Amino acid sequence: MGESTLFGVKYPIIQAGMAGGATSPQLVATVCNFGGLGTIGGGYMSPNDLRTAIQEVKKLTDQPFAVNLFIPEQSFTAEEIAIHSKRGMELTQTFRDRLGLATKTVEKVQESFEQQFQVVLDEKVPVFSFTFGIPSGDQIAALKAAGIVTCGTATTVEEAKQIEQVGIDTVVAQGSEAGGHRGSFIQSEHLPLIGTMALVPQIVDHVRIPVIAAGGIMDERGVAAAFALGASGAQVGTAFLTTTESGAHSLHKEQLLQNNEANTEVTYAFSGKAARGIRNAFIEAHSSTRLEEIPPYPIQNAVTQDLRKASSVEGDWNMMSLWAGQGIRLAEQLSAEQLMQKLTKAIPRL
Amino acid sequence: MGESTLFGVKYPIIQAGMAGGATSPQLVATVCNFGGLGTIGGGYMSPNDLRTAIQEVKKLTDQPFAVNLFIPEQSFTAEEIAIHSKRGMELTQTFRDRLGLATKTVEKVQESFEQQFQVVLDEKVPVFSFTFGIPSGDQIAALKAAGIVTCGTATTVEEAKQIEQVGIDTVVAQGSEAGGHRGSFIQSEHLPLIGTMALVPQIVDHVRIPVIAAGGIMDERGVAAAFALGASGAQVGTAFLTTTESGAHSLHKEQLLQNNEANTEVTYAFSGKAARGIRNAFIEAHSSTRLEEIPPYPIQNAVTQDLRKASSVEGDWNMMSLWAGQGIRLAEQLSAEQLMQKLTKAIPRL
Numbered sequence A, B: 001m002g003e004s005t006l007f008g009v010k011y012p013i014i015q016a017g018m019a020g021g022a023t024s025p026q027l028v029a030t031v032c033n034f035g036g037l038g039t040i041g042g043g044y045m046s047p048n049d050l051r052t053a054i055q056e057v058k059k060l061t062d063q064p065f066a067v068n069l070f071i072p073e074q075s076f077t078a079e080e081i082a083i084h085s086k087r088g089m090e091l092t093q094t095f096r097d098r099l100g101l102a103t104k105t106v107e108k109v110q111e112s113f114e115q116q117f118q119v120v121l122d123e124k125v126p127v128f129s130f131t132f133g134i135p136s137g138d139q140i141a142a143l144k145a146a147g148i149v150t151c152g153t154a155t156t157v158e159e160a161k162q163i164e165q166v167g168i169d170t171v172v173a174q175g176s177e178a179g180g181h182r183g184s185f186i187q188s189e190h191l192p193l194i195g196t197m198a199l200v201p202q203i204v205d206h207v208r209i210p211v212i213a214a215g216g217i218m219d220e221r222g223v224a225a226a227f228a229l230g231a232s233g234a235q236v237g238t239a240f241l242t243t244t245e246s247g248a249h250s251l252h253k254e255q256l257l258q259n260n261e262a263n264t265e266v267t268y269a270f271s272g273k274a275a276r277g278i279r280n281a282f283i284e285a286h287s288s289t290r291l292e293e294i295p296p297y298p299i300q301n302a303v304t305q306d307l308r309k310a311s312s313v314e315g316d317w318n319m320m321s322l323w324a325g326q327g328i329r330l331a332e333q334l335s336a337e338q339l340m341q342k343l344t345k346a347i348p349r350l
Helices: A025-034 A047-060 A078-091 A093-098 A113-122 A137-145 A157-165 A196-204 A220-228 A250-258 A281-285 A299-314 A336-343 B025-034 B047-060 B078-091 B093-098 B113-122 B137-145 B157-165 B196-204 B220-228 B250-258 B281-285 B299-314 B336-343
Strands: A013-015 A039-041 A066-070 A127-131 A149-154 A170-174 A211-214 A233-236 A264-267 A275-278 B013-015 B039-041 B066-070 B127-131 B149-154 B170-174 B211-214 B233-236 B264-267 B275-278
Touching: A013 A025, A013 A336, A025 A039, A025 A047, A025 A336, A039 A047, A047 A113, A066 A113, A078 A093, A078 A299, A093 A281, A113 A137, A137 A149, A149 A157, A157 A170, A157 A196, A170 A196, A196 A211, A196 A220, A196 B196, A196 B220, A220 A233, A220 A336, A220 B196, A220 B220, A233 A336, B013 B025, B013 B336, B025 B039, B025 B047, B025 B336, B039 B047, B047 B113, B066 B113, B078 B093, B078 B299, B093 B281, B113 B137, B137 B149, B149 B157, B157 B170, B157 B196, B170 B196, B196 B211, B196 B220, B220 B233, B220 B336, B233 B336
Parallel strands: A013 A233, A039 A066, A066 A127, A127 A149, A149 A170, A170 A211, A211 A233, B013 B233, B039 B066, B066 B127, B127 B149, B149 B170, B170 B211, B211 B233
Antiparallel strands: A264 A275, B264 B275
């Protein structure tokens, strides 16, 4: 572990691009100024908000940073959206009633990836990372033409190989410990949930591009283990959620600081896509629901949006999506700089 | 990572005590003679067979070795066994028909732990490791009086703390990547499946006894990562199954060598207790069966015994319990000595 050349940063530590507001420009820039790679979690941002966030980060740092976006999978017709979201409303009725929310009609289910992507190109973002799939050939060509370094997300060896094959520069190996959404994109009857310890060396053996370990990495021990496994970098999510600069909701921070490794679960309940979060009433209520009954992503995400919001306003964490990884006991109240100091402790100083 | 004092062996590498015939005296002794800790997987052995295995190992090595046993949990009346096993027979009828097996009556569901345990004491086994629970206070006292070093199995921080509290000397932190049965013993609605990367440092922070990392460790990279996470040793199971000395069935070895990280699954189908194995027809057939419908361990284990056996005799791997961890792509055809060389590559030679 010497000086990193990965992404042109001093320390090969990536602050994960968690969508939903946690990755404030202050958090991203602090990580970058320390010598790591901060990431704007742009998945749910409107193109305008994304542009604003990028420009704010640029004001706060002259170092490389990343933007992470969600690659769209299926698209749905207005009729399909109507049918699925009606079912989603029925399925979540008890919770809507509890919060006094009227049944709503869902129309727009997600931001336009094409428009978000155009912002990334326009702003010549140094690093573009993505999850849930692979950009199109044209998009990859446009990124290369703009000199943007790329980073995909894989949860199996096969996904990592596909990412390498289309010319992506680096790949995150997302172990099952990771909080938030699973990046799995090869359709399978069985969701791959492969632990970081097993996943990283197997991916390292099958691709030539640098592999970044993710999942369960919370401190310098996890970082050192990632390198021991053959990774060229370590991506950290959950540990950044409880930093001062994190934009995560205070209830989310509170629950992260008082829960333990046995209290997280992979659920489809909040978005229709598998994601790891702290177990609460909403997750428990869906634990015996068959997967086919939950509207697909991103429709269920749109269905539960006002519910999650209202729950947080009420100060009730039971209907909030409290994404968290399995390293949760190691979460601490630190400044982002203190966390970076901790994470880089095992990396020789220059 | 210097010379190990753990268990009095040269290298803190433990060959896992896999029950079911894989841990031949030759395998155990080769590991011990190399300087690691070999383990006899005695869980399913009759007291006599266990004694024979121990005596054979003693003939082949003068180094410390371990015996691993299953701590009994529930006991069942003859009537309960009859009711549960009848249901188990019905549930597996299709597979029994396929193999031409008549419905049988299950009487004895497991070996007597007390008798197995007495053999461990009588033979003054150097190390006693266990899973599925914690021995009684009297049993622990007897082990201490006999100068036997003890090692428990934990899948959560809480389990590790309980193991430490009763005076056990060391604890294995079994990550979700691990093959075979889960060692979880604190009853919970949710089976803990915490990845090794997240589990090890959290357990290390909460106990003072040495922690041994297990789950996904297949080569020197995994061993180095285990130490980086704060472990004092690394336990390896799956990688030993494909060694020359392993007593695993040839079909099991074959499937281990040609499967990948996405093809294992935690199932209750074979034994009534959660265990990770290679997905096959028998596992798939039970994937939508509600857990309550499967007879509890060890009754289901007794129910499927002849079925698993007949399947292996037929050369059909679809009804065999092919236990495997998620590091499966790294399994190789090696001698146990070659594997020990690989595993200890990152540990400084003396």
